[in-house]
Amino acid sequence: MPRERIQSNELGQYLDPPSGVLFGSNAVRLGAVQWIVAAVILTTIYMGLPRVWQWIEPLEITPDHRIPYSLSEDYWLYERYAKTVLKNRDIIPVVGDSVIWGQYVRPGETLSHALNKQTGKTEFANLGVNGSHPVALSGLITYYGAAIADRKIILQYNPLWMSSKRRDLQITKATTFNHPQLVPQFYPRIPCYDATVSDRLSIAIARDFTFLSWTAHLRRTYFDNQSLASWAIENPYANPLGALTLRLPQPEDSAPSDPIPWAEKDARSQSFDWVAPENSLQWAFFKRSLSTLQSRGNRVFVILGPFNEHMLTDESRAIFADIHADMDAWLVQSHVDHLAPAVLPSGLYADASHPIAEGYVALATFLLESDSFRTFLDR
Amino acid sequence: MLFHTWTFLIFFSIVYPVFLVVRNTRLRTPWLFLASYVFYGWWNPFYLLLIGYASAVDFVAVAFMERSQRKGLWLAVSIVNNIGILAFFKYGDFLVENLNAGLAAFHVGYAVNILDVTLPVGISFHVFQSLSYIIDYYGGKIEREKNLLRYMTFVSFFPQLVAGPIERARHLLPQLQGESRITSRNVTDGISLFVVGLFKKIVLADFLALYVDKVYADPTEFDAAALALATFAFAWQIYFDFSGYTDMARGIGSVMGFQLVLNFRNPYLATDLGDFWSRWHISLSSWFRDYVYVPLGGNRGGALQLYRNIFLTMIISGLWHGAAWNFVIWGALHAIGRMLTRELERTTFYRERVPRLLKQVFVFSFVTFAWIFFRATSVEHAWTIVTRIATASWTADPGFPLVALGLVASIWAYQFVYESPARKVLELAPVRIACVVGMMLCVALFASSGEQAFIYFQF
Numbered sequence: 001m002p003r004e005r006i007q008s009n010e011l012g013q014y015l016d017p018p019s020g021v022l023f024g025s026n027a028v029r030l031g032a033v034q035w036i037v038a039a040v041i042l043t044t045i046y047m048g049l050p051r052v053w054q055w056i057e058p059l060e061i062t063p064d065h066r067i068p069y070s071l072s073e074d075y076w077l078y079e080r081y082a083k084t085v086l087k088n089r090d091i092i093p094v095v096g097d098s099v100i101w102g103q104y105v106r107p108g109e110t111l112s113h114a115l116n117k118q119t120g121k122t123e124f125a126n127l128g129v130n131g132s133h134p135v136a137l138s139g140l141i142t143y144y145g146a147a148i149a150d151r152k153i154i155l156q157y158n159p160l161w162m163s164s165k166r167r168d169l170q171i172t173k174a175t176t177f178n179h180p181q182l183v184p185q186f187y188p189r190i191p192c193y194d195a196t197v198s199d200r201l202s203i204a205i206a207r208d209f210t211f212l213s214w215t216a217h218l219r220r221t222y223f224d225n226q227s228l229a230s231w232a233i234e235n236p237y238a239n240p241l242g243a244l245t246l247r248l249p250q251p252e253d254s255a256p257s258d259p260i261p262w263a264e265k266d267a268r269s270q271s272f273d274w275v276a277p278e279n280s281l282q283w284a285f286f287k288r289s290l291s292t293l294q295s296r297g298n299r300v301f302v303i304l305g306p307f308n309e310h311m312l313t314d315e316s317r318a319i320f321a322d323i324h325a326d327m328d329a330w331l332v333q334s335h336v337d338h339l340a341p342a343v344l345p346s347g348l349y350a351d352a353s354h355p356i357a358e359g360y361v362a363l364a365t366f367l368l369e370s371d372s373f374r375t376f377l378d379r
Numbered sequence: 380m381l382f383h384t385w386t387f388l389i390f391f392s393i394v395y396p397v398f399l400v401v402r403n404t405r406l407r408t409p410w411l412f413l414a415s416y417v418f419y420g421w422w423n424p425f426y427l428l429l430i431g432y433a434s435a436v437d438f439v440a441v442a443f444m445e446r447s448q449r450k451g452l453w454l455a456v457s458i459v460n461n462i463g464i465l466a467f468f469k470y471g472d473f474l475v476e477n478l479n480a481g482l483a484a485f486h487v488g489y490a491v492n493i494l495d496v497t498l499p500v501g502i503s504f505h506v507f508q509s510l511s512y513i514i515d516y517y518g519g520k521i522e523r524e525k526n527l528l529r530y531m532t533f534v535s536f537f538p539q540l541v542a543g544p545i546e547r548a549r550h551l552l553p554q555l556q557g558e559s560r561i562t563s564r565n566v567t568d569g570i571s572l573f574v575v576g577l578f579k580k581i582v583l584a585d586f587l588a589l590y591v592d593k594v595y596a597d598p599t600e601f602d603a604a605a606l607a608l609a610t611f612a613f614a615w616q617i618y619f620d621f622s623g624y625t626d627m628a629r630g631i632g633s634v635m636g637f638q639l640v641l642n643f644r645n646p647y648l649a650t651d652l653g654d655f656w657s658r659w660h661i662s663l664s665s666w667f668r669d670y671v672y673v674p675l676g677g678n679r680g681g682a683l684q685l686y687r688n689i690f691l692t693m694i695i696s697g698l699w700h701g702a703a704w705n706f707v708i709w710g711a712l713h714a715i716g717r718m719l720t721r722e723l724e725r726t727t728f729y730r731e732r733v734p735r736l737l738k739q740v741f742v743f744s745f746v747t748f749a750w751i752f753f754r755a756t757s758v759e760h761a762w763t764i765v766t767r768i769a770t771a772s773w774t775a776d777p778g779f780p781l782v783a784l785g786l787v788a789s790i791w792a793y794q795f796v797y798e799s800p801a802r803k804v805l806e807l808a809p810v811r812i813a814c815v816v817g818m819m820l821c822v823a824l825f826a827s828s829g830e831q832a833f834i835y836f837q838f
Contacts, residue, residue, distance in 0.1 A: 026645070026797045027805035028814050029571045032563050038815045045820065201385030215824055228825055229586040232780040233593070240782060 050214035054080060057246045061085055064107040064116075064126065068249045069256050072130040073179065074220045075144045076213040077248070083147040085125045092377075093127040093148055096156025097137065099306070100128030102360075104259040104350040107251050109357035114364035124154070130256075131178030133161045134286040135169060135190070139182030141289050143207045149296035152376065155289065156303045160353045161282040162323065163272035168282050169193070170275065181206075190281070221248060259356040261347045262311060270352075271316040277326045290336060301376045302331060302338035306363060308349035337376045341366050380421040382573075382627040383580050390418065391631070398635060402559035408529045411536065411555070418537035419500075426499045429464065434534040436460050437509045441516050441523050450517055457513040461506045468496055469503065473702035501541030503699055507666055509534050512548035514670055521549045529555055538631040542624045544642040544662035554637050561636035571815070572630030578818035579623030582825045583790070586783055587616035595754060598764045602775035606768050612779070613754045614747040615787050618646065621660070645794045647746075650738040651720035652713060655746060663699070667692050690714040700753065705761050709752040716745050 030038060059077075061084060071077055086093060094100050094112045102110035112124040127148070132140055134157065141148065165171050169183075174194035177183075183190050185200035195203075206212040222243045223231040232240065277283045293300050304327060309317050324340065331338040341363055348359030355363060367373045380387050394414040401410050420427045440457040444450045466474070471494040479490045512533070515521045524530045533552050539545075594601050594609035601609070622643035632639040640662050649655035656664045675688040690711070697710020720742065723729040729738075755761035797805055804810060 026575075026794065027802065027811055028575050028818075030567055030811055030815055032567050034808055034812055035567055035570065038812050038819075041812070041816050042819050045816070046823070196386075198381075198384035198386040201389065205385060211823060212826075215826075228782075229589055232586070232782045233589045233778075236778045236780040 046209075046211040050076070050210045053214060057248060059084055059248060060250070062107070062251065063122075064110065064113045066101055066107050066110065066126040066251050067129060068251045069130060070225075070249060071220055073181065074217050075140065075181070076210070076217040077221070078127075078129065078140065079144040079147065079213075082127060082145060085127075086147050086151070089151065090123060091125050092123055092152045092154060093125050094154045094156070095127045095137070095141070095145075095148070096303070097128060097132045097134075097158050097161075098130045099158055099353055099355070100126065100156050101130045102126070102128070103130065103255070104257050104354050105255050105357045105360065106253055108253075109255075109360060111360045111363055114360045115367065118361075118364050118368050128156075129179075132182070133167070133169075133178060134158075134282040134289065135184075136179035136182035138285040138289040138292070139179070139184070139207075141292055143182070146296075148293070149298060151297075152299045152301070153293060154301045154303060155293065157283075157286050157305075157327075158353050159305065159307050159320070159324065159327070162275045162277070162280045163352070165273065165275060166192070168275045168280050170279075170281055188281075188284075218244070257350070257354075259350055261356060262308065262349050262351050263346055268311075269313045269316075270311050271313045272320070274316070274319045274323055277323060277330065283327065287330075290334075299376070299379070300336060301373065302336055303367070304328065304331070304338055304340040306341045306344060306349075306353060306355060306359070308346070308352050309343045310346040310349065311352060337372055339367065339370050339372055380418055382624065382631070383577055386421075390414075390421075395635070399561070402561070402636070407559065408526065408532055408555065412528050412532040415532060415535040415537040415540060419535055419540055422500050423497075429468075429499055429502070430505055430535055431531065433461065433464055433506060433509055434531045435527070437513050437534075438524070438527050438530045441513055444513075444516065445523050454513060454517045458510065461510050465502065465506055467494075468498055470698075470702045471496055504543050504545055505534050505540060507545050507663075507699075508547075511545070511666060511670065512552075515548055521552070524548070524552055524556075536637075538628045538635070538637070539625075539639055542621065542628070543660070544625050544628065544640045545666055546639060546662070550640065551637070559636050561634070565636055566634050569630040569633030569635075572626045572633060574630075574815055574818055574822075576623040576626030576628075576630060577822055579619040579626065582818070582821045583786060584616050584620035584623055586780075586786070586825065587612040587619070590779060590783065591616055591754070595760075595764070598760070598767055601767070602777070603768045603771040603773045604775060605777035605779070606764050606771070608777045608779040610747055610751050610754070610764070610768075612783065612787075614647070614743070614750050615790075617750065617753070618643070645798060647743050647791065648739055648794055648798055649742045649746075650735060651724055651742060652717040652745070653721065655742055656713075656717070663696070667696055667699075671695055686714075686718050689717055693717065704758050705752045705755050708758065708761070709749055712745075712749040712752065716742075716749070 059080060061081075065081075065085065067074070067078055067081060082093070085091060094115070100111055107113070107126070110126050110128075112126040115124040116122050129137070129140060161167050166175065169177060169190050169192050172191045175192040177192070180193060180195065181203050183193060185195070185204045206216070219225060219227065219231075222245065223240075224234070226234070228240060231243075232238075235243075275282075290300060290302070304324070307320070309320065312320060328338070328340060344355060344359050344362055348355050348362060350356050350359075380390060394410075397410060398407070398414075401407050416427055419430060437457050437460075440453045440460075444453040447453060475491045475493055482489055512521070512524075512530075516523060524533070529552070533546075533548060533555055536546070536551065536555075591609050591613045594605050595613070598606055625639075625642040629639045629642075642660060642662050644658040644661065646655055646658035649658050672688055672692040675691060676684055677688060678685045693710040693714035694707055695710070696713070697706040697708070700706050700709070751764050752758075752761045755764060793805070796802065805814075
């Protein structure tokens with residue numbers, strides 16, 4: 001026996017690397033045809049399972065339905081909800097941030113509810129998403145809002161998102177903000193967004209890969225918003241299949257925040273560091289949303305506000321008036337139906353932009369009394 | 380840049396088509412070199428200076444060796460340079476800490492400042508790869524590579540640069556020199572290996588890591604059962620992590636027409652410690668065999684000399700894995716285990732009467748015990764775990780996820796079947812396709828946004 005062979009055995013090596021290369025994945029080795037078969041099966045599962053799931057998991061649309069607060073980032077569910085609720089061609093979706101969703105009110109006290117009540121019809125659906133600033137809303141409409149196409153839509157713009165560079169996502173220091181999965185991952189660049197390239201790519205790819213959005217839905221709905229592995233660590237003896245109860249959380253019949261008028265909480269006047277529309281990322285993305293909707297055949301009615309001017313200092317209010325005038329002018333110039341609601345009485349605001357229940361009633365009344373809104377509805 | 384990230388997918392989707400176009404032109408080497416340096420520089424561009432320097436020195440040393448009568452001098456220059464790089468970046472702080480401890484023991488009122496140097500990713504791998512080239516050239520086993528760029532590509536070849544397998548010049552360089560041939564089998568094999576690696580990393584290793592990290596972070600908070608299970612989980616975590624990486628590396632190499640050496644072969648089915656090291660990190664253990672164990676004398680001489688050589692080789696192997704005393708103990712334990720199982724195998728009773736399964740369980744248990752010293756952050760940390768396993772209560776609920784246990788048991792059972800006469804069942808096409816589909820589904824279900832680096836990058 002050669003010397004090296006004996007020595008190899010002593011230390012245990014059986015393979016001299018250059019002498020041959022073994023495959024080494026046990027039997028998991030497919031040929032070309034087998035790979036095609038596997039790819040067909042996988043594609044069928046990846047594409048079919050999320051569709052089949054919609055049949056298995058009941059989605060009950062309650063009157064004044066809104067996406068449950070805990071599922072605000074479940075975009076697969078949002079898409080499904082929009083598709084289901086907008087099957088009726090006469091329904092007008094009301095899209096916007098937490099002002100539309102109703103941060104300080106119960107589901108039966110939102111703007112869409114007030115509009116339905118005052119018109120006597122079930123015509124308006126709450127498609128607001130908590131925390132969806134205009135940059136995120138643009139992503140929501142683009143990637144998950146296909147069902148909204150080709151119909152009337154009410155789109156809300158909340159000027160609060162321009163009230164500081166931070167809210168406008170323009171500070172250079174990395175910061176957390178709502179719905180990072182919906183913002184552009186590469187271009188245009190969001191200065192305060194510092195995700196790794198890999199994370200950005202993951203998000204960008206997941207938008208076009210429904211299976212991944214669906215698995216995210218499962219995580220959010222059934223696994224406490226954790227990965228399957230993390231959930232199993234916290235629930236070591238639980239059966240993950242058993243966790244799939246097929247019972248979607250229903251919208252909570254309560255307001256996430258106490259509906260206390262702002263003046264009763266902190267009545268100090270504030271001065272905001274406004275970002276002008278021409279420099280604003282949020283306003284730019286709002287315009288992008290408008291453009292997307294128009295290209296999809298939507299007739300859009302924009303609600304510019306509401307905004308609680310009572311809480312502004314005189315100086316800040318003057319700047320806001322200029323900004324408001326600029327935005328209004330742009331909408332007029334662009335032939336976009338719109339309305340800036342009159343400032344509500346101070347006691348009807350819970351904070352800088354969210355009304356309390358009576359505020360929504362007043363807002364709905366204001367809208368329904370305006371010629372432009374009625375014309376939009378009648379057309 | 381990690382293999383299991385979208386960043387790598389984008390990187391490879393640029394590199395690969397261009398490679399297919401240039402693979403049989405003069406641009407092949409420059410392109411592979413560029414791709415490898417971009418891949419490595421993605422972590423930190425400064426690393427490129429180090430790997431470039433180390434490669435250039437070895438290239439020049441061999442060039443001088445070819446022309447010089449004093450070949451040993453140039454070999455020494457290269458070895459000193461390579462070991463010096465490792466000593467500075469990897470062992471500097473370890474040496475300083477021990478020096479300071481020694482000074483303090485003799486009441487010397489002086490302490491050397493800790494260097495606090497960042498350890499470049501995969502430094503031990505590319506240094507060993509480069510060393511093997513110069514030693515093999517010195518031993519007359521290979522020809523000199525005359526193209527500097529090709530040599531630098533050999534050292535930095537991106538599929539196996541940061542965590543192996545450690546390639547030998549006589550295996551990889553000819554593949555970089557010769558005509559590139561990529562068959563459909565290369566591509567399908569490569570994808571198969573990559574999928575297996577992806578499954579091992581994302582579904583198994585990262586899952587087990589959650590439990591291991593939690594328990595090892597503060598062992599005093601956990602009872603014996605949890606510590607024992609965490610150690611069991613780590614044994615599998617490191618196997619899935621490391622072998623998963625090399626599967627992916629070999630898969631990427633394969634689709635590019637390069638055959639990288641096998642690095643793992645179901646190590647937890649080993650029946651003795653020698654067998655274990657013929658199945659675990661094969662490219663490293665064969666490196667130590669050829670460049671440490673054999674030069675030390677191998678099995679020439681008596682049993683005492685043999686055991687001395689095994690002991691020294693395993694201690695050095697331990698130190699290769701990490702600059703700390705717990706790695707030295709880990710190496711020593713393996714040396715003891717190797718000697719013990721060797722002696723047992725020499726007895727007829729053990730060799731012929733003890734069931735194979737029992738030997739496998741014994742070896743697995745021993746290896747798993749040794750992993751405590753590998754995973755622990757220090758000797759004290761390891762000792763805390765060992766003593767708590769031995770003395771703490773076994774009745775407390777360990778909270779080990781049954782899903783993870785089920786997955787590990789399935790893989791283990793699969794490997795047992797694979798190495799049994801029933802292997803034919805696993806080779807049936809529907810079974811193989813079902814395995815791939817199952818793995819890919821698990822990958823999609825287990826994938827989360829956070830990415831975990833591979834354990835062996837730190838070496």
